[in-house]
Amino acid sequence: MKAIVYRGPRQVAVEERPDPKIEQPGDAIVRITTTNICGSDLHMYEGRTSVEEGKILGHENMGIVEAVGPGISRIKVGDRVSVPFNIACGTCRNCIGGWTSFCLRTNPTEGMDGAAYGYANMGPYDGGQAEYLRVPYADFNLLELPPGTEHENDFTMLSDIFPTGWHGTELARMQPGDRVVVYGAGPVGLLAAHSAMIRGASQVFVVDKEKDRLDLAGKIGATAVDFSRGDPVEQVLDATGGRGADCGVEAVGYQAHDPSGDEHPELVLDNLVKSVRSTGGIGVVGVYVPEDPGAGSDAAKEGRIGFDYGTFFAKGQHMGTGQAPVMRYNRHLRDLIIGGRAQPSFLVSHELPLSEAVEGYDRFDKREAGWTKVLLRPSESA
Template sequence: MKALVYEGPRKVVVKEMPDAKIERPTDVLVRITTTNICGSDLHMYEGRTNMETGRILGHENLGVVMEVGGGVERIKVGDRVCLPFNIGCGFCKNCERGLTGFCLTANPGMAGAAYGFAGMGPYSGGQAEYLRVPFGDFNCLVLPPDAEEKENDYVMLSDIFPTGYHATVLAGVEPGDSVAIYGAGPVGLMAAMSASIKGASKVMVVDSHPDRLALAEKLGAIPIDDSDGSSAEQILEMTGGEGADRGCECVGYQCSCKGHEVPNATMNNLIKAVRPTGGIGVVGVFVAEDPKADDKLAKEGRLALDFGQLWMKGQHIATGQANVKAYNRKLRDLIAAGKAKPSQIISHELPLEKAPEGYEHFDKRDDGWTKVVLKAAA
């Protein structure tokens, strides 16, 4: 099969790889039709992780079931399915509680597994023609009859739509709340959409890229340009000096401020911009260590956090990757009902063969390259 393979920092190639296949009775084999490039893929692409060379990337996947293992009962050949990026077993302590992003079975020795991701188990990614799905009955989300027509919407259920929604859940967004979102990348835009779905009265999205801010405004959010580093002050002014009720961190450890990486910038801005007793949800990726960081603390996975202000304001912070299965069914149904259209943030649709080009432009944050979907035709 053709697949996109990581061969080192900023070097990915599409080449022939051994076909994915059923390995265990609970596996499902999916022919991938659409797979996305995620901002998290860029951490590996840039060489900022311990991703091994020769691995197939891709954790945002959708396709058609081609074969099922002998132990699979619910999923049938021909089903169109979307796969949560995090792989859950369905029966461990965390999966039973709905915390599938922290499965204790799929990646022994660590809480959490994913397709084609550094440190998240041995599983190949789906930027390929075929994908092996472990624990297929549990992990496959079967799509409704309009799946082919709305494929670019449903593929967002693999990661960024649930992740954006998760940010609002961690922050505690309720109807009528004002919400400040740092990051107008795909996840931040999905957090803005999710905050609106949940009935937020005011959604403010912070970024320094004009094209992304324009897209945030198109989604009904108030764009805030942080090019001069004044975003927290702007949010305070827009909220009568009180601060936003809730804040969402959708950037992560490679946050840039005035052209330089400042890993703690978004967190400290949120502490400043969110009102006393407000909630902050953090879904941007922060890592246990970042040896290539310029910041001394960041090399060890640490942040200089304004904890005194956090404590004095009585704020709460909740963190972690999205438990996709906790949300993907309800979000699927919103798409089916025409009440959510996450595909509107897609900027480019490329064949799998042009994936390296997509990575290059997305990594450079070139204007207009907001969300890239890849079409894999087996």
């Protein structure tokens, strides 16, 4: 099969790899119909993680079941499915508690709970930016979708970024009528804003500096805040009569940078503490890592982010963090799509065959104007 393989900083290649096979009774093989380039993939692409050379990338996957192991009883060959990026056993303490993003059994990496496809430090699993993907514990993990091709671009968001955006609002303990501020208008941030709108926010602010992303935020009814034009905290406070937002979502992560391009991993956390009212909540779904050798300070290289904890404490705010347990939300979000209440595909800018993925990575990584979300079609040729 053809697959996208990591070959070093800012180097990926389309290569021939062996087709995956059933290795355990609970496995399924999925023929990938759509797989996405995620903003999180760019951390690896840029050489800011310990991902090993030769890894097949891709954790946002959907497709058709081609084969199942002898232990499978629910999923059938021919089913159209979404593949959560979390690889979960379904029976450990965290999975039973609904925290499939922190499965205790699927990741042999020392000190790391939770596994994923094609991702650094999250187990030995190949990703789905390929023609086929092996899915462990398939009866537990796979989400059935209506047959056919309807909502393909919406459903492909169910594997990660739509549940992750929703999770940000959950971690912030958002309530109907809240004013919500989202920092970062990348795909996750835009879907956090979309989630907040669906959940009944009275107003949603989206902070970024890229015009194409802010335009998309405006199209879904959010208030765009361009931080290249002035302090975003002041803009949010001015718009809320000095009170601040009721809660906020961090959708940027450890590579946050100022308008001049200098990295400040604490920048968004500081701004959220200032932008959110006292006793308000902050949900952090932007990626932070235990070690970042490419960081600009010794502390950040060790994963130590010196944000304004004193003000956070003084304001009595609360913060939730971590990767989304996709299965907690994906069924509900699927049905919101089917019912016409959610349309996460509004952010899709490019649909490419797998053969054009190298260019797709390059242009998405450069944040070129108009490149907001890239979908790959392994079954299509250039």
